[in-house]
Amino acid sequence: MEVGKFMITGIIGFVGIGFKEKVISFCQRKANKAQIPINKCESLDFVEATHRHKVYPLMYCYMELDRNLDIDQLQTAVIRSCQYVPEILQAYDFARGRFIDKGFTVGDIISHASDLPQWKLDKRPQLQIVINDEKKKMIIGISHILTDGVGFLQYLYLLSFLYNGHTPAFPLENCRDIAPVLKNVHIGRTTEQTRQHKHIIVPPLRKSSNGKKQFCLCSHIYPEDFSTLYCKSRKQNVTLNDVFITAYARVISRLHEIQTVVIPCPADLRKFSSMQGKFTIANMTGIYRKIVVEIKPQHSFSQTLSQVHIEMELQKSRFRCLVGIRPLDYTFHKIPRFILALGIKWFYHLLPVSYTNFGKIDHTKLFFNNCKITSCYTTGTYRFPPDFQISISTFQNVCTLNCTLTGQDTDKMTGQHILDEVKNEIIDWGNT
Numbered sequence: 001m002e003v004g005k006f007m008i009t010g011i012i013g014f015v016g017i018g019f020k021e022k023v024i025s026f027c028q029r030k031a032n033k034a035q036i037p038i039n040k041c042e043s044l045d046f047v048e049a050t051h052r053h054k055v056y057p058l059m060y061c062y063m064e065l066d067r068n069l070d071i072d073q074l075q076t077a078v079i080r081s082c083q084y085v086p087e088i089l090q091a092y093d094f095a096r097g098r099f100i101d102k103g104f105t106v107g108d109i110i111s112h113a114s115d116l117p118q119w120k121l122d123k124r125p126q127l128q129i130v131i132n133d134e135k136k137k138m139i140i141g142i143s144h145i146l147t148d149g150v151g152f153l154q155y156l157y158l159l160s161f162l163y164n165g166h167t168p169a170f171p172l173e174n175c176r177d178i179a180p181v182l183k184n185v186h187i188g189r190t191t192e193q194t195r196q197h198k199h200i201i202v203p204p205l206r207k208s209s210n211g212k213k214q215f216c217l218c219s220h221i222y223p224e225d226f227s228t229l230y231c232k233s234r235k236q237n238v239t240l241n242d243v244f245i246t247a248y249a250r251v252i253s254r255l256h257e258i259q260t261v262v263i264p265c266p267a268d269l270r271k272f273s274s275m276q277g278k279f280t281i282a283n284m285t286g287i288y289r290k291i292v293v294e295i296k297p298q299h300s301f302s303q304t305l306s307q308v309h310i311e312m313e314l315q316k317s318r319f320r321c322l323v324g325i326r327p328l329d330y331t332f333h334k335i336p337r338f339i340l341a342l343g344i345k346w347f348y349h350l351l352p353v354s355y356t357n358f359g360k361i362d363h364t365k366l367f368f369n370n371c372k373i374t375s376c377y378t379t380g381t382y383r384f385p386p387d388f389q390i391s392i393s394t395f396q397n398v399c400t401l402n403c404t405l406t407g408q409d410t411d412k413m414t415g416q417h418i419l420d421e422v423k424n425e426i427i428d429w430g431n432t
Contacts, residue, residue: 080162205386
């Protein structure tokens with residue numbers, strides 16, 4: 001009996017010691033966690049993170065300079081920018097959906113190299129800058145989980161502002177919450193075009209392959225032609241975005257010999273709310289999921305353009321770019337992330353053919369003292385075969401049509417051909 005009591009007491013004591021150790025370990029983890037700066041992920045950030053296996057969430061800005069930057073000034077500017085956007089120096093935790101401090105410094109951001117390949121956002125900071133001293137080039141890459149294209153431009157303007165030694169006249173507070181954008185918005189019904197062609201999907205523009213080469217391809221529209229385009233679009237009461245989509249759709253139609261093309265088109269949601277003009281290095285981009293373009297053999301560019309313009313105006317007036325975002329944001333913190341990820345993959349289906357317009361890069365906001373930017377454009381991540389995306393941006397009246405591809409040499413030829421064909425469509429229209 002005494003032996004039995006001794007054994008039971010010993011077991012309880014052993015378990016108690018183990019439990020005590022677990023309690024101490026748990027408290028230590030909590031204490032350490034409290035010391036590690038953590039920034040939460042927002043709902044549209046999670047959309048970008050969810051699709052990382054198909055489209056890795058990165059964006060790039062390529063600059064050519066007339067002389068090399070002052071590296072010390074650049075390092076100081078990056079450090080100062082972290083006061084406003086602390087996530088820049090943090091890694092992204094894909095499992096928990098958050099930005100977390102892993103002790104990175106500015107030395108983990110700025111490096112000297114000839115190119116900036118894809119990097120792992122859970123292993124390195126959300127910002128990478130590569131300086132090529134020999135060719136006087138700079139490539140700035142940023143996480144698409146952290147921000148969208150408009151937010152990327154805001155960060156570039158901030159970095160330039162700080163590099164030039166300035167300090168904001170008033171405290172900048174970065175707003176990353178999408179909720180204010182969703183207030184008082186009534187989403188209208190789908191357009192007739194979308195209803196009639198809801199099952200149409202455009203085939204890929206290139207073949208599947210196991211190629212691992214990376215290509216950053218460009219075709220430029222220079223100031224004289226671009227000014228002509230701008231003036232003509234204003235006279236015809238259409239946007240340059242309408243013109244670009246029209247040209248892209250007509251090239252796709254010709255390449256595939258099809259008469260109906262469907263293209264998704266991103267939209268800056270800040271324009272639909274009081275967030276426009278505010279400091280928002282965040283994901284606030286919705287998408288017009290299907291811009292349907294019918295192109296008959298007898299249709300001229302202007303006829304297709306008129307159709308695209310009407311469809312875009314209808315979708316804008318009905319706030320169709322906001323479809324699905326309100327329920328996503330409402331449920332984001334209420335249901336398990338793995339369930340939410342399944343819903344995102346089903347609802348936010350990625351098409352093999354896509355389009356994005358970064359818009360105008362303002363040279364009055366992006367400049368570096370004692371150094372002239374001679375060329376600048378922004379682009380998206382490297383697309384895996386067979387996906388293809390055309391990216392468009394404008395800097396000092398030079399419009400750059402761009403695509404970034406992973407693949408083989410035939411993909412390079414295909415990509416360059418598409419860019420040149422789209423450019424020719426645009427310029428031919430401008431000159432008629």
